[in-house]
Amino acid sequence: MSLYFAFQEDMDIKKEICNICGRKIFGEDYTEMDDQILCPDCLAEHTVICQECSERIWINENVGSREYPLCWECFQRNYTRCSRCNALLRQSSALYQSSDEYDERPYCDSCYV
Secondary structure: OOHHHHHHHHHHOOEEEOOOOOOEEEOOOOEEEOOEEEOHHHHHHHEEEOOOOOOEEEHHHOOOOOOOOOOHHHHHHHEEEOOOOOOEEEHHHOEOOOOOOOOOOOEOOOOOO
16 A cells, blocks of 8 residues: 555544543544543543433532432432431432421431431
8 A cells, every 4th residue: 555545544534632631532432422522531530321311421410429320300300318428319218207397308217217
């Protein structure tokens, strides 16, 4: 193969640059998220998948836990946190004291008194 054809083939390969680390990405080995291009390493390091809806979210937008990441919408719809220990709980599992007239202070099994 001549140098001209090798150069021409290289020019035909799609090249992108990761918006986080600046790494050159060749071909289709990248993910677009929020108008940003991410290489596979940055995708794994800076994003997680919501355990409820499977939407990919930024790590700093995770309102669940490290073990059980959640997007804001899924947390609002199905989860709360224990008022005492801050544990993540399904709303259906939250316990409330009888004196808590408006169910404003949810508790997990361990913290319920």
